[in-house]
Amino acid sequence: MSMDKMRAWKLLEEMSYVRVAGSPEDLKTAELLKAECDKAGVPAVIEDFEIDVVDIAAATLEVLESEYHAYPVIGIGKTASTSDEGVIGGFKYIEDAYDANLSDIEGKIVLLQGRMTPEVTEKLKKKGALGYVSIGGNLYEDESIKNELRPANAFGPDHPIPGLRIHISEAEALVRSKPTKVKLVLKNETKKVKSYNVIATLEGTDLKDEVLVFSAHCDSVPYSKGSWDNATGSVSIMELMYYFKEKGSRRTIKFLWAGAEEIGLVGSRKYCEAHKDELDSYIFNINFDMTGVTIGYEMCCCSTSEDTLHAIEYMAKISGYPLKTELGTYSSDSSSFAGAGVPACSFARLAPRGGAEIHNHNDVMDRLDPDSFMITINFVSKLAEGIVNAPVNPIPRKLADSVVEKLEKGKKMMMAAEEAKKKEVEEAEKAKEAAEEPKEAASEEAK
Numbered sequence: 001m002s003m004d005k006m007r008a009w010k011l012l013e014e015m016s017y018v019r020v021a022g023s024p025e026d027l028k029t030a031e032l033l034k035a036e037c038d039k040a041g042v043p044a045v046i047e048d049f050e051i052d053v054v055d056i057a058a059a060t061l062e063v064l065e066s067e068y069h070a071y072p073v074i075g076i077g078k079t080a081s082t083s084d085e086g087v088i089g090g091f092k093y094i095e096d097a098y099d100a101n102l103s104d105i106e107g108k109i110v111l112l113q114g115r116m117t118p119e120v121t122e123k124l125k126k127k128g129a130l131g132y133v134s135i136g137g138n139l140y141e142d143e144s145i146k147n148e149l150r151p152a153n154a155f156g157p158d159h160p161i162p163g164l165r166i167h168i169s170e171a172e173a174l175v176r177s178k179p180t181k182v183k184l185v186l187k188n189e190t191k192k193v194k195s196y197n198v199i200a201t202l203e204g205t206d207l208k209d210e211v212l213v214f215s216a217h218c219d220s221v222p223y224s225k226g227s228w229d230n231a232t233g234s235v236s237i238m239e240l241m242y243y244f245k246e247k248g249s250r251r252t253i254k255f256l257w258a259g260a261e262e263i264g265l266v267g268s269r270k271y272c273e274a275h276k277d278e279l280d281s282y283i284f285n286i287n288f289d290m291t292g293v294t295i296g297y298e299m300c301c302c303s304t305s306e307d308t309l310h311a312i313e314y315m316a317k318i319s320g321y322p323l324k325t326e327l328g329t330y331s332s333d334s335s336s337f338a339g340a341g342v343p344a345c346s347f348a349r350l351a352p353r354g355g356a357e358i359h360n361h362n363d364v365m366d367r368l369d370p371d372s373f374m375i376t377i378n379f380v381s382k383l384a385e386g387i388v389n390a391p392v393n394p395i396p397r398k399l400a401d402s403v404v405e406k407l408e409k410g411k412k413m414m415m416a417a418e419e420a421k422k423k424e425v426e427e428a429e430k431a432k433e434a435a436e437e438p439k440e441a442a443s444e445e446a447k
């Protein structure tokens with residue numbers, strides 16, 4: 001029986017509910033997956049870890065002059081809070097935050113598009129911006145989706161100025177209204193809650209000290225049932241578990257359902273930290289993020305050496321499997337393994353422009369079908385079977401220079417921002433101490 005598309009389909013339907021990291025549904029999902037492993041006769045464990053979740057008490061954006069208007073916005077977590085009165089200043093639309101656009105933003109609230117990296121917010125802070133409003137959404141999405149801007153935490157370490165997010169259609173109106181005085185309020189707290197990884201192990205026979213790890217994230221984003229992103233990946237590795245449970249393997253195979261991927265690959269990173277000592281024995285990570293879409297194409301992003309990329313291309317060709325390949329880093333859990341030095345890849349069945357959507361309420365079963373779902377795992381089961389039973393490890397423990405560069409760039413950006421943040425905290429403490437000293441002296445005198 002091995003892999004079974006209707007069993008997979010049933011689990012996909014069961015998993016199709018909003019599963020945001022840190023919510024009660026997050027734990028429910030971990031328990032559901034563990035129960036499924038038990039049913040398959042493969043022992044699984046749930047490992048919890050801490051995550052930061054957004055708790056926004058207030059987030060408003062009002063144009064005070066020349067004509068009053070309140071715009072619908074959401075707050076961005078892990079950005080600086082304002083007082084109840086908020087911050088009031090001028091306004092400037094700074095597009096992509098190129099230097100030429102930052103020349104006169106002191107005392108202003110700025111509107112901008114693109115990714116809010118720690119580098120960008122540091123730049124804004126240095127130039128004296130009071131706060132930022134970043135643009136999200138799509139001009140052409142229907143009304144029901146316009147209200148689904150996702151609450152999220154700032155990327156990387158805490159941002160030094162308050163941040164809001166506005167829908168692009170509202171941003172258009174905002175720019176055209178030429179505001180001269182704007183008020184921004186953000187009351188924002190970070191709460192620590194638990195999220196979960198589920199891990200199942202199929203022990204190998206004579207080469208059990210070498211491990212292949214399959215992974216897929218099992219969380220979704222607010223408003224999204226995440227049928228495609230990424231119940232499909234979760235179910236893919238479940239079917240591979242059934243497959244290898246029946247076939248057996250010389251090497252050990254681990255299955256990781258990673259939590260909290262959508263808030264920054266947190267589950268897989270925590271897994272790599274917690275299992276640091278074992279990672280030397282991990283020869284390869286095969287990750288799945290989004291498969292099963294009817295109108296789609298197969299893709300594999302390899303964070304490996306060129307050799308492994310070419311080997312996968314060769315396998316795909318001799319199997320008649322149409323695969324678009326790429327050497328690089330994928331914004332999914334494979335990057336956590338590659339970052340920890342384990343060669344990794346991500347398989348996906350992606351949609352063309354105008355096709356299926358993710359990260360909103362349209363990500364449901366309607367765009368998927370059982371036969372398209374099987375395409376990816378039919379190939380990967382064969383690819384993995386070759387690897388786990390090979391007499392010698394066929395995956396060089398090596399990442400191409402271009403992959404290393406991309407991983408390093410990400411790491412450096414985070415570290416630089418963390419340094420800047422640390423310095424700021426130290427300076428604030430020094431300033432506080434300096435302010436307290438005269439007070440102490442004064443109270444001594446009073447005695």
Ligand SMILES: [Zn+2]
Nearest residue numbers: 229230289290
């Ligand atoms: Zn995903």
